[in-house]
Amino acid sequence: MQDTYQHTEVERAVQALWTAGDVYRVTEDTSKKKFYACSMLPYPSGKLHMGHVRNYTINDMLARQLRMKGYNVLMPMGWDAFGLPAENAALKNGVPPAQWTFDNIAYMKKQMQAMGLAIDWSREVATCEPSYYKWNQWLFLKMLEKGIAYRKTQVVNWDPVDMTVLANEQVIDGKGWRTGAVVEKREIPGYYLKITDYAEELLDSVSHQLPGWPERVKLMQENWIGKSTGVRFAFPHDISDASGALIGGGKMYVFTTRADTIMGVTFCAVAPEHPIATHAASTNPALAAFIAECKSGGTTEAELATQEKKGMPTGLFVRHPLTDDEVEVWVGNYVLMGYGDGAVMGVPAHDERDFAFAKKYDLPIRQVVLVDGEHYDYQHWHDWYGDKQRSVTVNSDSFSGMSHKDAVEAVAHALQAKGLGDKKTTWRLRDWGVSRQRYWGTPIPIIHCDEHGAVPVPEKDLPVVLPQDCIPDGSGNPLHKHEGFHAGVVCPVCGKAARRETDTMDTFVDSSWYFMRYCDPKNTDKMVAEGADYWMPMDQYIGGIEHAILHLLYARFWTKVMRDLDLVKIDEPFTKLLTQGMVLNHIYSRKGETGGVEYFWPSEVEDIPDANGKVTTARRKSDGSIVSYDGIGTMSKSKNNGVDPQDLIEKYGADTARLYTMFTAPPEATLEWNDAAVEGSYRFLKRVWNFGVKLNAINSGAGGANAVGAGGLKGIEFGKEAKALRLEIHTVLKQVDYDYQRMQYNTVVSGVMKMINALEGFKSDGSAGAQAAVREGFGILLRCLYPATPHIAYRLWDILGYAAAQGDLLNAPWPEVDPGALVQDEVELMLQINGKLRGSILVPAAASKEEIERTALASDAFVKQADGAAAKKVVVVPGRLVNVVV
């Protein structure tokens, strides 16, 4: 045994053993309880960053501990290999996306192996392989057949110079990232998946089928799906288009959750793309200009919600459905054609946005609801705006004097009687647009024929293989420019020359079901086969909180679609979910001349504090140029602020990197990266090693006999000191067990540190009891530590002879708390007087409340502090404290 801890040697030797034994390969074994523990698959961006290390170490700790507890544990790994960054790399370096991606995968896989993760690599999946994405295409065709996939127009960011669609990330301050051109909104056709058909079930399952999910994630999903019930109704009108036909058949539909305020309507607003707006603009140049202006600006909800609300009257009028009054139609930049009917009623008195709009354009405000009999007060809008519970309608003809609920019912009824509306449930959730005008993704299996339109590729022709020789240049649609792919196909219906669809699928499609493919990754006949029945649903899913909504919702939807196609038997894919907190680092950037942004590695720059000590800019060390400090944010390749764990692993070893990452914060907490304290984790492992060396010497002195095997403590007498040691070790073990169960691994590490403190502080009297207690304690320590730092623990377990007695640490039994070791005669209770700590009392462990109360009142601390005052009330919390109120 080495006298000092040599991490490189230990890790190399142990990993060689594991590799030689292929110890992480698992098969479906119905004789054992299965456990499927999986991390969200990484995007192969180049190198691992600390977020990955954190994610996979959490996963590894869980997998290793449960294996010791007797579970058949699956921990697979794969690559979310399609996506935009590969195309960006191609633009920058001229390397084909496929090559860049596969190089990155090879490097990152090596890094994962160096971390010593218990991954079953035989199940590795890369989503850019035809054998994988074939099934994206196959399921897409099934969805088309079922009507779940359909085609409609979508609004995208259009770069007029590069003639290309931009991702939201590529639009910076309303301009294209490469060209600097002002980005326009443009409508193009694309495929959608009807996730809204599943809205009710997706919402319902959140509260009924996901008890193992964090509340915060469930809340976010519920709010995202956003069920609301209201009334959809029409404003009748006689506005006709150029051909003389009534627009919308003479009815302009709107939706509202506040039908009780319908008598307060003073205007209506339509989206710039609404037919009434288009019609009005045809004879009104000012309005046409306003509508054109609305086309600039971003497409994201955040931008739309924060932009200035603007409008312009159309000069056209519709009729109020209940009063027949004329209501003017405005065009509003805040009304979206994609939501509902692209039109809204305007009730300035009872809607904050309408209020602001009415104030700005001097529109009438008509109050129709009172809250607690209070009159409307412009200055105190927020005090009562929207308080539906306490509201009563006024100024509303026959609807006056009603509660919110009754008024909504009555209005709905009245509208229904006139054939102009009805109650309706709506969702915030929108259908999932899956078409992308990009190269590096799954080709959408469609052929366009002049005669037969969009024709699905026959199943036998799948996969539609993505050509590997395409290097995107930033303009146009790359596959559209690739003649070999785009042209030269025939229509499956008529056999005449046709064109292949050149859009690819959103990469969220790839990540919506890969975890089912892991169950049988090599199957060429089926998307998922019997393996999924054994392993699914996944028992524990682990990934960043940034995926709380989109990825997790899409995966849930996709699973339900697969269930409805009889491919799997489950309703929900993930039984338990752990959302790991983000690993953050500082962000420094500079805008380029064309609008593009360059990011700088935090150690390349020095902060420049302003007069108040606040940092907003920094200086580049290399050339002294000024860059801006953008605060702290997620580690990512695109922000150039990801910390590569490689240096850490080389200097201290994988065990230290893993241990530190686990120790420094609880898994769910956000972590601002700082490795100043890594040294402490390394020091701890050295202490563990050194203790092993000492113990090994004692064992050798005792003739090599080690060992506390199973039942090895029977008949051994423990002295007072040994008993105290065992009390400490088993108390901590109990806590460690609990922390493992709730996956709070930072305190698991604390617990193991407490164990080594106790063992090092123990003064052995050389008795058999003392020696046995130490060996038992160290054996418990090694097993508690092993899931976090498997290499060193595995090695020491072996060297010290524990393996010979209790088996290989991979499968050694998890230590059990000995209730006998926890028995105490006396316990200390804190003594409070009027809630303030004034001392403590010692009472027998089994003391009754009355005895405790008597002891407390008789104690010196009480007598001295109470100063003769009589106790009015005594609160006894067993095992904790006594509070005397005087």
Add this chain to the structure above:
RNA sequence: GCCCGGGUGGUGAAAUUGGUAGACGCAGGGGACUCAAAAUCCCCCACCGAAAGGUGUGCCGGUUCGAUUCCGGCCCCGGGCACCA
């Protein structure tokens, strides 16, 4: 703007979620060993105060015998907002 989290010593955090605030580390201070250094080991370490004692979990207020924990209102930071993944 909307939805969801978070804020505890110089610092990362703990407190089994209404019951001893700061466990376990890092940094720092002091000491031992050493010719010296490194490594290792031991002690101290929330703030104010000489002490008694008082004050402290982002800020303001409330409920309670007792609040980091529950309630109301604010401030700051992070995540998401549908084409980054």
